Amino acid sequence: MFDTLSDRLTAALQTLTRKGRLSDADIDATAREIRIALLEADVALGVVKTFIARIKERAKGAEVSQALNPAQQVIKIVNEELVAILGGETRRLNLAKTPPTVIMLAGLQGAGKTTLAGKLALWLKKQGHAPMLVACDLQRPNAVTQLQVVGERAGVVTFAPEPGNGVGDPVDVARRAIAEAKHAQHDVVVVDTAGRLGVDEELMKQAADIRDAVDPDEVLFVVDAMIGQDAVTTAEAFRDGVGFTGVVLTKLDGDARGGAALSVREITGQPILFASNGEKLEDFDTFHPDRMASRILG
Numbered sequence: 264m265f266d267t268l269s270d271r272l273t274a275a276l277q278t279l280t281r282k283g284r285l286s287d288a289d290i291d292a293t294a295r296e297i298r299i300a301l302l303e304a305d306v307a308l309g310v311v312k313t314f315i316a317r318i319k320e321r322a323k324g325a326e327v328s329q330a331l332n333p334a335q336q337v338i339k340i341v342n343e344e345l346v347a348i349l350g351g352e353t354r355r356l357n358l359a360k361t362p363p364t365v366i367m368l369a370g371l372q373g374a375g376k377t378t379l380a381g382k383l384a385l386w387l388k389k390q391g392h393a394p395m396l397v398a399c400d401l402q403r404p405n406a407v408t409q410l411q412v413v414g415e416r417a418g419v420v421t422f423a424p425e426p427g428n429g430v431g432d433p434v435d436v437a438r439r440a441i442a443e444a445k446h447a448q449h450d451v452v453v454v455d456t457a458g459r460l461g462v463d464e465e466l467m468k469q470a471a472d473i474r475d476a477v478d479p480d481e482v483l484f485v486v487d488a489m490i491g492q493d494a495v496t497t498a499e500a501f502r503d504g505v506g507f508t509g510v511v512l513t514k515l516d517g518d519a520r521g522g523a524a525l526s527v528r529e530i531t532g533q534p535i536l537f538a539s540n541g542e543k544l545e546d547f548d549t550f551h552p553d554r555m556a557s558r559i560l561g
């Protein structure tokens with residue numbers, strides 16, 4: 264994952280290790296290399312500019328340190344700034360004081376929402392919760408069945424519209440699901456919603472209507488990391504149309520570049536909560552900015 268970016272950053276920083284003192288010109292040259300590496304990784308231009316400006320400012324202003332040589336100091340700064348653009352602290356899932364916690368998933372079709380619902384359910388179960396999945400993607404043929412299948416694999420209950428009752432009205436399904444969750448004592452409800460191939464108004468309105476009906480504790484924007492910087496445009500559309508409290512990056516296993524991962528937090532202002540890295544339900548975990556930064560720096 265992100266091999267080219269890692270290699271290029273390592274190479275850019277390695278040229279510094281041969282130097283005793285760093286001049287401003289050395290720092291500018293390294294910053295240029297880092298800039299190219301980030302742009303090639305498809306990181307959004309605005310994010311790259313802010314990142315490079317921070318590195319230069321901090322590296323040029325760095326105090327002479329006893330413990331670290333100049334090159335190590337720059338590496339430390341780059342690492343800290345990578346952690347910062349990835350979100351800083353690990354952000355935990357927001358749980359409701361009075362259950363059920365409602366988590367709504369939103370994103371484009373194919374982003375990995377349904378798969379994520381299963382992954383999240385399994386993860387929640389392992390944390391001692393009793394989750395319930397809710398099928399509110401009534402647009403895509405088979406979406407309900409697909410959710411039921413991942414629910415079964417995760418060993419959790421899936422609430423789906425019965426034939427003739429609520430079919431075609433996701434808002435009604437969502438409302439009834441919350442009532443059922445309270446009744447059956449499910450403490451977390453994960454609501455899968457419809458996605459389209461592209462952002463459209465009808466999709467946004469439907470998602471906003473479901474949001475208003477269920478008053479979620481978290482709205483997670485699910486985005487395929489492989490679409491790189493395009494994730495930014497999609498994220499902005501969902502932020503303006505529905506609003507979200509966190510991001511889930513999917514298909515990190517297939518993302519060779521890293522553009523989405525490095526751009527989405529800074530652009531949307533919302534933290535990345537989870538990362539999905541495979542088709543199996545277990546290929547999923549909490550997102551840790553510091554661990555990701557260490558992996559990128561190799």
Ligand code: GDP
Pocket residue numbers: 370371372373374375376377378379458513514515516517539540541542546
């Ligand atoms: P939805 O339309 O947003 O509900 O997306 P799906 O959950 O149906 O996922 C679309 C495709 O992506 C399916 O073939 C999934 O198996 C696949 N997929 C989902 N998450 C991941 C992931 O993290 N890694 C990989 N490699 N494939 C994934």
